[in-house]
Amino acid sequence: MAQWDLLFSGATVFDGEGTPGRVEDVAVNSGVIVARGLNLPHDAAKKVIDAKGKWLLPGMLDIHTHLDLEVEVAPALDEVVRHGTTTVLVGNCSLGTCFGAQESEGQEPIVDCFTRVENIPKAVLRTCAKKMTWDNPEDxxxxxxxxxxxxxxxxxxxxSMLRIEVMGLEASISRAPTEVELQKMEAILEGAMKLGYLGLSTDGLPFHYLSNDPHTEKRIPTQFASFNELRRLLKVVRKYDRVWQTTPIIENRLKALFYFTLTSGRLFGKPLKTSALSAMEMTAAPKSAKLFLGVAKLLNSKLLDGRLHFQALGTNFRVWSDGIVSPLFEELSSTAELIALEYDDYEGRQRLMGNAE
Structure with missing residues (x-):
């Protein structure tokens, strides 16, 4: 009687331990690897896959995606799995859909927050928002x-969405939360930690703007939070040994370093696992990699007892954009005005392009 569900025969196996790939057989039962080695018996498996000349490796984990909306309309995420990724993390950079569409009093937070940050047309976002039947993290x-x-x-x-949920969109970008509102944010966050959420995501990049009038010159809500607000919310995350996902405040290095001290166990009682996304401009700032490594070394030292890790690609890459529509052009005030216009506002774009000022 077969003891395994599946046997991969003769694969070149990369096990994620950093060692070179080696040819061997891998047996699987009930979704768990139960045996590895050469010449495992084929008659012990219900199904044998001849993997000679092919690579076999653990499913990859994509720790930073913005598939929050795509998964609602195309849940198979074919382009993800065909690259070998078997787990994706969503809700990054303070944007996500765990509170549903959050539409009220004419406000469209999904549209307002995602359009310019993710360069997704508003019509597409509204279609996605209509599919949202939940209004809380559990559902x-x-x-x-x-x-x-x-x-x-x-x-x-x-x-950003947590602030909107508690304060409303307008208040989340115009004032600080009251004590009652801050306590409500803490309670919602704690409830989510108990449900198994990974942690809290925030954002500090200067080119993440809202897209609906009259707020096209305002950044997304997370960037209006004070250090004290983040300290209190991250205390909840720290309590459950979860993760703070964030991006550096690149406009002000000293402020960024100050905020990153929130990872410190020495200063805040317990280390906080912190994952900071950053694309390094190697042409204009060739020493940026050393800077990031230096910051991490300082905060993770015995003196501060932090757990800061930067998310960054280990190689150069190019960014291709569809004309002016790219988050990178949000860094310039002139092109940011163009991006703030509706995608189909041809006349408005021409008017701006023809304005000598």
Whole structure:
């Protein structure tokens, strides 16, 4: 009687331990690897896959995606799994959908927050928002059971959406939260940690703007939070040994370093796992890699007892954009005005392009 469900025969196996690939057989039963080695018996498996000349490796984990909306309309996420990724994390950079569409009093937070940050047309975002039947973090997780998912999904609580949920969009970009509102944010976040959320995501990049009038010159809500607000919310994350996902405040290095001290166990009682996304401009700032490594070394030292790790590609890459529509052009005030216009506002774009001022 077969003791294994599946046997991969003669594969070149990369096990993720950093060692060179080696040819061997791998047996799987009930979704778990139960045996590895040469010449495992074929008659012990219900199914044998001849993997000679092919690579076999653990499913990859994509720790930074913005598939929050795509997974609702195309849950198989074919382009993800065909590259070998079996788990994706959503809710990054303070944006996500765990509170549903959050539409009220004419406000469209999904449209307002995602359009310019992710360069997704508003019509597409409104279609995605209509598919959202939940309005809280618990029901959000439960709804994945109804989808025919390709990869596994795990989520952060997105700080911009948390502020909107408690304060409303207008207040979240115009004033500080009251004590009652801050306590409510803490309670919601704690509830999400108990449900299994990965942690909290925030954002500090200077070119993440809202897209709807009259707020096109305002940044997304997370960037209006004070150090004290983040300290209190991250105390909850720290309590459950979860993760703070963020981006550096690149406009002010000293302020960025100050905020990154929130990872410190020495200063705040317990180390906080911190994952900071950063694309390094190697042409204009060739020493940026050394700077990031130096910051991490300082904060992770015995003196500060932090757990800061930067997310950065280990190689150069190019960015291709569809004309002016790219988050990178948000860094310039002139091109940011163009991007702030509706995608189909041809006359408005021509008017700006023809303005000598």
């Amino acid at each position: 959000y997780l439960a709804h994945f059971d109804t989808l025919n998912l390709g990869p596994n999904i795990a989520a952060f609580v997105p700080h």
